[in-house]
Every structure is written in C-alpha cells, then in structure tokens.
Amino acid sequence: MRERTPWRDGDVDAKPDDFGPPRDEQELSAVADILMHAYAMTPADCIAWRQRLDPRDLRLLREGGKVAGTLVSIRKGQWFGGRSVPVVGVGGVGVSPLHRGQGTATRLMTRLVQEARESGAALSILYPATQPLYRRAGYEQAGARYETRVQMSALEMGERSLSLRAIESRDEDAIAACYTSVARFRQGWLDRSEFSWNRVRNPRSEPVHGYLVEGSAGVEGYVYLARRPLKDLKQELALTDIVATTPAAARRLLRFLGDHHSLGTEVVWYGGPDDPFLLMLREQSYSVKVYMHWMVRVLDVVSALEARGWTPGLSGSLHLEVTDELFPENQGRFVLEVEDSVARVKRGGEGRLRLDIRQLGPLYTGFQSAASLRSVGLVEADDASVQAAMALFSGPQPSLRDMF
Numbered sequence: 268m269r270e271r272t273p274w275r276d277g278d279v280d281a282k283p284d285d286f287g288p289p290r291d292e293q294e295l296s297a298v299a300d301i302l303m304h305a306y307a308m309t310p311a312d313c314i315a316w317r318q319r320l321d322p323r324d325l326r327l328l329r330e331g332g333k334v335a336g337t338l339v340s341i342r343k344g345q346w347f348g349g350r351s352v353p354v355v356g357v358g359g360v361g362v363s364p365l366h367r368g369q370g371t372a373t374r375l376m377t378r379l380v381q382e383a384r385e386s387g388a389a390l391s392i393l394y395p396a397t398q399p400l401y402r403r404a405g406y407e408q409a410g411a412r413y414e415t416r417v418q419m420s421a422l423e424m425g426e427r428s429l430s431l432r433a434i435e436s437r438d439e440d441a442i443a444a445c446y447t448s449v450a451r452f453r454q455g456w457l458d459r460s461e462f463s464w465n466r467v468r469n470p471r472s473e474p475v476h477g478y479l480v481e482g483s484a485g486v487e488g489y490v491y492l493a494r495r496p497l498k499d500l501k502q503e504l505a506l507t508d509i510v511a512t513t514p515a516a517a518r519r520l521l522r523f524l525g526d527h528h529s530l531g532t533e534v535v536w537y538g539g540p541d542d543p544f545l546l547m548l549r550e551q552s553y554s555v556k557v558y559m560h561w562m563v564r565v566l567d568v569v570s571a572l573e574a575r576g577w578t579p580g581l582s583g584s585l586h587l588e589v590t591d592e593l594f595p596e597n598q599g600r601f602v603l604e605v606e607d608s609v610a611r612v613k614r615g616g617e618g619r620l621r622l623d624i625r626q627l628g629p630l631y632t633g634f635q636s637a638a639s640l641r642s643v644g645l646v647e648a649d650d651a652s653v654q655a656a657m658a659l660f661s662g663p664q665p666s667l668r669d670m671f
Contacts, residue, residue, distance in 0.1 A: 285329040286378035289322055297334035297363075298325060305361035315471060324462070326382070328375040335366040336375040340383070341671055344458025345392065346451050347632065348576025348608070348662070351458040355383040355566075356671045357393040376404035377593065380564055384594065389571035390631075391564040394670065401562050405593055407625040409563035409632040410455045410665035413555055415542055417534045419504070421552035422525030426518035434477030434489060439464075441486040442479065449510050453539065455632055455665030463669050467491055467507045475507055478523065480516040488516030490523070497532060506536035508668065509544070517547055539666030561667055563628035568597045569612045571631060577659065582606040585655050588618030589627060597624055605659055620648040620656060630656065632665040 289295050299313040308316070320339065328336040339359040344351035357379060362371050383391050394412075395401050434442065443464070450456040457463050468475060468491060479489040488511035492504050504524060511517035521544065524534050540555050565571050568589055584604045591597035602616035620637065622630070626645045629635035637656035640646040648656070 286326060286375070286382070289325055289327055294327060294334055295322065295325075298327065298337045298361075301334070301337050301361040301363050302359065304364050312471075319465065319469070319471070321462075326375075326379060328371065328378060330366060330371065333365075334363065335371045336360075336362040338375060338379060339671075340379060341460065341462050342386070342388065343460040343463060343671075345390065346456050346458055347454060347665075348578070349451050350574065350576035351451070352390055352571065352574045353388045354390040354392050355379075355386065355388045357391060358671045360393075360396070372400050373403050376401065380404055380566060380593065384566040387570075389565070389567050389574050391566055392561055394559050394561050398562070401564075402625060404564060405591065405624050406562040406564040407628040408560045409628040409634045410667060411539075411560045411634075412537055412558045412667045412670070413540050413542075414558040415536050415538065415545070415553060415555050417545075417548070417553040419525055419528045419531040419534055421548050421550060422521045422528070422534065424518040424522040424525065424547070426515065426522045429487065429515050429519045430481045431478055431519060431523055432481070434479050434491075438479060438486065442477075442489050445486045445489060445512060446508070446510050448512055453666065454663050455667055457667065457669050457671075459669070463671060466669060466671065470507055473505075478520075480511070480519045482513065482515065487511065487513045488520050490520050492524075500530060501532050502527075502530055503532050504534045506534065509536055511544075514547075517544060521547060536668075538668045539664060541663060541666075563632060565597070565624055565627045565631060566594070568601060568624075568627070572601075572603055572612045573610050575610070575631070577605045577608050577610060578661065579608050581608075581658065583655050583659050585652065585659060586616040586619040587627075588621040589624055590622075591624040594624075603659070619652040620646060622646045630660055633660050633662045634665050636660070 302308050302313060324339050324341055326338050326340050327334050338357055341356040343354055343356055345354045380391055393401065473493045475491050475493050477489060477491045480487050490509045491507045495503050495505050497503060504527060509520060511520055537558060545553060582605055584602060587601045587603060589597055600616045600618040602613050604611045626640055630637060630640060637646055637648060637653040641648055641653060
C-alpha cells in the first residue's frame, strides 16, 4: 500500500476551472456528497468507500471554485497478446446535481484523458453508466464482462488428490503469480494493481474467504468466495476470483465448490464466454450472459499498437488513417508493421483503412473485426486492408473479470 501523506494547503492550485486531486477534507466531503446523489449511496457506504480508496487516485473538476465533478483514476495494465499494456481505469464518475446538464461531465472526462495520455498510458478503460458521454471523449465498446452461473449439483467432480487449505497473507505473492500465468493469455484481463487485488480480497459489503490448491510445484489454483444467503437457509457462492493452472487443480476447486451443495444452489463468477472451467462439466448445467460491456479509449496510437503483443509467427502490415478531435498527435496516417510478435508504427503510408479513434478501440482489442466495422459504416477500407486487419487483430474475444 502506498504511504499516505497528510493533506497540505497549496498541494493543488485553485483555479476557476481546475482539475486534480482533492486538496483537503472539505473537498473529500463534497465528493462523498456527489457520490450519494449519483449512485444512491448511503453515508455508511461513503465512509466505507473513503476507507478503501487512496485519495491521490481521486480527480476533481472545480468550476467557479466549487467541486463540480469527480472520478477515480487507477493505473494498471491490461493483457493483449501476452503483453501488459499500460492503462488508466476510470470509475466513480459523478457530477454535482447543481452542475448537471452544463457539459461538466464532458469537461471532466476530457481533462482525465489528457492527463492519462500525459502520464504515458496507452489506453483508458471504463464501465459506462451511459455511452454517449464517453463516446464524446473518444471511448467505444471494446469488450464485455460475462456472468457465469453454474448449478452446484453439477460440480461433484470426484477430485480430492490435491491439498486444499485456507489462504494466508504469506500466500499473496504466489497467488498473484498464479493469476498472472493465466491472465496474460486472456485477452483484456487486467494486469492487476493493488487496487484491483483489494477488490478481489475485500469487496464492499460482504466478507470473502480464500482457498488455495497446492501440488508438487506449489500453488496450482485458488478461489475467493462470498457466501450469499437466500431464502429457506439456502445460499449461493459468489466468486470474486477463481484460477487454476493444472487440470487437477481445476477439478479440485470445482469439487470444493460442489461440496456446498447441501445448502447451496448456484455458483456465480465473472469473466469471458470461453471460460475453460465450463468444459469440465458433464452437462450444460450453466448460463453465461453479458453483465456489462466495457469501453476503451486509445490515448496514443503509436504506443498502444507497439505495446501489445501479436500472434507468434504472424507478420503483415496495415496502412491506417485515424481521426481524433482531441489529440492532434493521433491524427493522420500510420503504417503498422508486425513481425515476430512485435509491432513497429511509423508516420505516413497510404491510409487504406480509415477510421475514427473510437473505432480503433474495438479493432485493437479484437472485439469487432474490420469487416464488421465496415459493414455498419464505421470503417472505410478496401478488401485487402480488411483482410489484413482481421488477420493481425485476430484472437479470443476480449473480456474482463474485474470491476473497478
């Protein structure tokens, strides 16, 4: 955890229209008031929220000397093609009731993406409560978070060969390594920061218990779960994370969850539609549905394309022409050249595939193909460029397990 420092007067300049972290407790109280109105949070919810958040991750927009809007800016990574791309996640966006309908939210998001680009992040990601606002700032749908529900009676796997025990604090580094070994191959999953791990281990409003599976090589899997009461003494198991690196560990974790069947009904967790745990079930005794789409904003065309990984053995080039109303540096023509899983981007070229910065997001993550985008008029390109883009950006559907 980063060491917290006391508030000092003068940390942030006060300007008529000013963006930055909070200066003092009075501004933190104003943020809490905004969140109570924006998200129908109770005072107790706000107290818990403040205890969990580093105030230096907060950003405020002041207009006329008053706190008009707020958000949380979280630096982390996101896995694409086996490489971690630096991103800024955005959450907790709220505007004071007195400043709504005046463009405050748009100005707040504009200042955020400007700061995020200046920090060196290649992308910004968020879960939208409303899409038009974020599209004005250059974001577009680029993936989804899926809810998986499995009937607990289907989880009797007959596997008890591996040791299972409660997670202790000394296990956290090994668990993080276990997660990374899986997440780096899942398109769009987070390269988790401390903020994200805290959401896994200590989610708001319910206690979570962690269990790990050990084999000859150490930690081979783990699960964090909350037990949610239902009617008639029944319960469901809500997983904040579940990971296995070996088949035996996957079967042991599923058996452990199935052992709750006497009082349990379902197990629920989040991720993608291609969850390999589901392949281990005998029947299709589960449901998978979109929980929420997430959006991406490409902050820096060159660094974003060069930071991600690409399919090994695949090579090719693509001539892009990008428009971006906010960042002139992203405007114009670029040549993307991929070879040996590495991309190089240079200025110039023929601009054969033309698109706005918003459409570059779903193309980049693999959420939408160039052909799909062209079919609805969001990309202009010849057939050869569409085919090249489909080959270069091919891969599993991007998903996210974490909220933020």
